[in-house]
Amino acid sequence: MDYDLIVNILYATVRTGTPLILVALGELVCEKSGVLNLGQEGMMLMGAVIGFIAALETGNLWLGVTFAMTAGLLMSLLFGFISLNLSANQVATGLALTIFGAGLSAFVGSDYVGTPLEGIQPWHIPLLSDIPFVGRILFSHDPLVYLSFGLFVGVYLFLNRSHAGLALKAVGESPQSAKATGLPVFKIRYLAVMFGGAMAGLAGAYLSLAYTPLWAENMTAGRGWIALALVVFASWKAERVLLGAYLFGAFSIMHLVAQGLGFSVSPNLLAIMPYLATIVVLVMLSSDKARVKLYAPVSLGKPFHPAD
Amino acid sequence: MKQEKKSLAQRFAKAAGVALALFMSAQSVTAAEPVKVGFVYVGPTGDAGWTYSHDKARKYVEEQLGDKVKTTYVESVAEGADAERVIRQLAKSGNDLIFTTSFGYMNPTLKVAKQFPKVKFEHASGYKRAKNVGTYFDRIYEGRYLTGVIAGKMTKSNVIGYVGSFPIPEVVRGIDAFTQGLRSVNPKAVVKVVWVSSWYDPAKEREAAETLILQGADIINQHTDSPGPIQAAQAKGVYAFGYHSDMSLYGKDAHLTAATHNWGPVYLDKVKSVIDGNWTSTDFWGGLATGATALAPLNSAIPEDVVKLVEERKQAIIEGKLHPFQGPVKDQTGAIKVPAGQVMSDEDMLSLNWYVEGVEGELPK
Numbered sequence: 209m210d211y212d213l214i215v216n217i218l219y220a221t222v223r224t225g226t227p228l229i230l231v232a233l234g235e236l237v238c239e240k241s242g243v244l245n246l247g248q249e250g251m252m253l254m255g256a257v258i259g260f261i262a263a264l265e266t267g268n269l270w271l272g273v274t275f276a277m278t279a280g281l282l283m284s285l286l287f288g289f290i291s292l293n294l295s296a297n298q299v300a301t302g303l304a305l306t307i308f309g310a311g312l313s314a315f316v317g318s319d320y321v322g323t324p325l326e327g328i329q330p331w332h333i334p335l336l337s338d339i340p341f342v343g344r345i346l347f348s349h350d351p352l353v354y355l356s357f358g359l360f361v362g363v364y365l366f367l368n369r370s371h372a373g374l375a376l377k378a379v380g381e382s383p384q385s386a387k388a389t390g391l392p393v394f395k396i397r398y399l400a401v402m403f404g405g406a407m408a409g410l411a412g413a414y415l416s417l418a419y420t421p422l423w424a425e426n427m428t429a430g431r432g433w434i435a436l437a438l439v440v441f442a443s444w445k446a447e448r449v450l451l452g453a454y455l456f457g458a459f460s461i462m463h464l465v466a467q468g469l470g471f472s473v474s475p476n477l478l479a480i481m482p483y484l485a486t487i488v489v490l491v492m493l494s495s496d497k498a499r500v501k502l503y504a505p506v507s508l509g510k511p512f513h514p515a516d
Numbered sequence: 517m518k519q520e521k522k523s524l525a526q527r528f529a530k531a532a533g534v535a536l537a538l539f540m541s542a543q544s545v546t547a548a549e550p551v552k553v554g555f556v557y558v559g560p561t562g563d564a565g566w567t568y569s570h571d572k573a574r575k576y577v578e579e580q581l582g583d584k585v586k587t588t589y590v591e592s593v594a595e596g597a598d599a600e601r602v603i604r605q606l607a608k609s610g611n612d613l614i615f616t617t618s619f620g621y622m623n624p625t626l627k628v629a630k631q632f633p634k635v636k637f638e639h640a641s642g643y644k645r646a647k648n649v650g651t652y653f654d655r656i657y658e659g660r661y662l663t664g665v666i667a668g669k670m671t672k673s674n675v676i677g678y679v680g681s682f683p684i685p686e687v688v689r690g691i692d693a694f695t696q697g698l699r700s701v702n703p704k705a706v707v708k709v710v711w712v713s714s715w716y717d718p719a720k721e722r723e724a725a726e727t728l729i730l731q732g733a734d735i736i737n738q739h740t741d742s743p744g745p746i747q748a749a750q751a752k753g754v755y756a757f758g759y760h761s762d763m764s765l766y767g768k769d770a771h772l773t774a775a776t777h778n779w780g781p782v783y784l785d786k787v788k789s790v791i792d793g794n795w796t797s798t799d800f801w802g803g804l805a806t807g808a809t810a811l812a813p814l815n816s817a818i819p820e821d822v823v824k825l826v827e828e829r830k831q832a833i834i835e836g837k838l839h840p841f842q843g844p845v846k847d848q849t850g851a852i853k854v855p856a857g858q859v860m861s862d863e864d865m866l867s868l869n870w871y872v873e874g875v876e877g878e879l880p881k
Contacts, residue, residue: 216730220723227719314560314592321562324765420718420744422766425560425592427742429717460720464727467710467877468677474880475683475711 217461218345223419225457226349226356227252227411227428232435232442232449233363234407239439240367241400242380244509246302247287248408249432250309255280255412257317260325260423269328273352273413280409281402283309288401292394295511306432314425327421328352350418352410359407364446376400380505383512393512408432434483441490443503448490456486551613551791553577554606555589556599558618565741565760566777567591570617570640573779577787585787595620600627607632613790615783616640625649636795638786641686643866645797652782655803657693657865658833659775659811660737661840662826663757664697666772666814667705667735669822670755674705677728679738679745681715683880685868687739693840694737695874701825707875708733718744729754735772746771755817762812774812781807801862805834841865846873 231248238245258279263272283305291301328350337347346357367373376396378386383393411431416423434456442448459482466478494503555574559567574587588611593602599621606614607628613636616625622642629637629649637649645651667676676698680687695707708731710724721744725736729752736756738745743766749756750767758764758774782802789795802808811830814823832838841860847853848871854860871879 213730216726220726224719224723318560318562321560322568322765415719420722420742420747422718422743422747424716424718424742426716427718429714429720461723461727464710464712464720464724465731468708468727468731470877475713476880479711479713 213465215341215344217458217465219348220461221454221457222345222349222353223457224460225453226353227414227419227431228435228438228453228456229356229360229450230411230414231408231432232438232453233359233446234404234411235435235439236442236444236446236449237363237367237376237407238400238404239444239508240380240505241376241397242383242505242507242510242512243291243397243401244298244302245284245287245291245305245401245404246299246436247283247305247309248404248436249428249430250306250313251280251283251405251408252309252412252415252428252432253313253426254283254309254316255409256416256427257313257320257412257423259409259413260416260421261317261320263417264320264323264325269417272417273410276413276417277406277409280405280407280412282405284401284405284408287405288398291511292397292401295513298509298511310426317423317425320423321425323423325417325421328418352414352418355410360446360450367446377505380507383507397512411435438486438490441487441494443490443494444505445503448493451493452486452490455489456482458482459485550584550586551787552611553585553587553787553790554609554611554614555587556593556602556606556614556616556618556621557589557591558595558620559592561589561591567617569761569777570615570779573783576780577783580784581787581791584791593621600624603628603637604631607635611635613638613787613795615786636790645799647797650786650795650797650799652786652800652802654777654779654782654808655801656775656777656809657689657840658803659809660690660694661697661833662811662830663737663773663775664694664699665701665826665829666818666822667694667737667755667757668698668700668702669825670772670818671702671705671735673732673734674702675732675734676705676707677725677731677733677736678707678709679721679724679728679736679740680709680711681740682713683711683869685866688871688879689865689868690739691875692868692872695872696840696845697829699872699874703874705874709875709877711880712740714740716741718742718747721745722748725749725756726752743767755815758812764812764815769815769817771812772815772818776810776812778807778810803833804830805836847871848873848875 235248255276259272259276262275263269287301287305290296291298330348330350333347337343375391379393379396387393438449438452442452463478463481557567561567561571578587590602593599595618603624615638617640619641622639622644625637625639626644626646626649629646633648639651641653642651678691698705708728710728712720712724721740721742725745725748734754736745736749738759743763746756746758746763746766749770755772756770757772761776762774764771839859843854843856843858844852845854
């Protein structure tokens, strides 16, 4: 393989991994607080459609991004109300949210299918994008990709280096003890759910405003589900979420490149490679079963009754 | 807010009006009843692709026949138990003719047709028929052959990229027909295929197109449903062909043309035959000659002599003087599959599972 090809594969890897990173980081924070929200796909779709409509109607792409995040956030509030206020089953509520989001986004966006939009353009960072190899791979993307880098650093520091992150994890491990120490369990969980929603909305906006600027029904094509799996296989660690998302992106690209190069492997087999490779690597990383158990938030998915 | 309320009130008024009209039409038996035609769609009508092309035809029929026809449609109907329920509902509510427009509706259509022998059914892209169930499809491969001719004349690198969905006969037939057209004017050109294992994933289709461009393709064709490949071509400054409907909105410089379905004349014909009382169950497979297949407007970047050539070839296909799969047709090894002077049969085309000469790589089984 020549130099250009490798650079381009890695460049495309970053782009393919970006929507997964955004939605998975949001879900990671949400799950760390002990709340399992399976509604990622629905929130992403709502973000994608609302972001697209807002950008088209106002002519401002960044307003579109803001609306997308708000849409994801509002969807997550719905989830929060049902699963946290009413203590409904989180799995069922999340699934319902996905179905609801898919249907609602199709309904809302029906007049916008097929409308063209000049999307968010790549922004070559001066100096940094001139660095050979790395410059092209990391610093000649659209601004949402850079935002994903920043959000990763932010989430990583929040979870591992901040008091607020510690409080969030405490709530995810044992809401009862957290409450006993005076932490506002309910409020923290709500904030975590909202963050997850906004991030899913942002991931949707990345697809409909930057990656392929258009709106079409179900255009997320299952990326919300992949992100959910990533969080589990990354054993709830931000750096592994990042690694997993890029790994998945890399293998998705390889699946296409290999065919172009004339490898005579079944495309169906190649198509499952990203899933397989990502799972295998992440499982190897967290092969110590006892430790994995420690990583999973203990109270994940269990409703918390403040009165308990 | 006020405006919103008003429009809601208007909607109610409209709905009430429709209900009243329905009631009245049920009451009056004297006037000539319009033929009632139902449509079942797999996607939303706003879709720029497959379902959009069918709904355009429904509107065309209404325009042409005026109050002689009354159409209803149900969109986004999943290919399963839902489909059967919807089809039955349409049959029950007095439709004389029902178009079911997706491959997965085949068995549900037949099942309902048995229970409603007086209702006529037309199923798109299927192969099972009954006394009151006909089938229809278009020869989109004829349009693809023409895009191949354009590609052969426009390529500089002699490598054409093709974004495929799944290696089924319908898609392979398109790749082969395209390659036949391509090689008929440019024997040096080759086609590289990348399968994305999905009918609809704009982001993945875009990546596939970019990968092909990276590997030397300067024209992209596709057999997937989204404009992702067009967007990629536009961004990279190469040419591309759309599919299903005109996709030039997504890249006006890149979009050379698109092989499109034009169901209008087909549907008009079927509805008319029901009105005239001479409908029979047939297997309709029409192409350029019947107008069922067409090309979107050609990009002005295409030189005039090429436009002329395409027009000539199109005319020859319409007149039956040219067939995309007329012998000698060679497979990848150079072995002759259709001898000179012969034309591939419809049956062979419908089960096509090998690449013609000029396609690179192995066809996955």
